[in-house]
Amino acid sequence: MGDWPADELWSQLLPTWFIQQCAPETPEPEHGEPFDVEEWLRQWRAMTPEERAAVDQGPWTLSGWLYYFDPTEEGVGDDRSWWWWWWHAGTDESGGWVQVATTGWPFGSGPLSWLIEASGGADLVYGP
Known part of the structure; x- marks a missing residue:
């Protein structure tokens, strides 16, 4: 698995242009104000499919995007639904292309799309 860099190091490791595309980080809740999972879930379930898709499209915060790759997050980074190797991308006369392997359809495409x-x-x- 290797060592996963600390949150504050990612802005030095990733390209500046990518960091600049990310949304500003949201402040952490005040101490004593735990994240209300039930309230978040209620709001998510009340959204239309279009509203959910808009949330998934971003712009994403850097920490929100990295969360999906972090192998230290229980059940997240070790359960990714897509993989991309550098030799499965390129450009041609019609533009660029990226080929990914997935665990099936549908898959968690939000981080990849962003x-x-x-x-x-x-x-x-998306297709064969």
Whole structure:
């Protein structure tokens, strides 16, 4: 698994252009104000599919995006639903392309879509 960098190091490890595309971090709740999971879940369930998709599209905070890759997060980073190797991307006369492997359809495409869009990509097409 290796050592996962501390949160404050990521802005030095990732390209500046990507960090600049991320949304500002939201302040942590005040001490004594725990995150209300039930309230968040109630709000999420009340959203339309379109509203949920808009939340998933971003812009994402850097910490929110990294959360999905963190192997130290119980059941998150070790259970990713897509993989991309550098040799499965490139450019041609029609533009750029990225090929990913997934665990099936549907898959958690939000972090991947945000990465592609923050990198300047558009017209995402899912298919064989």
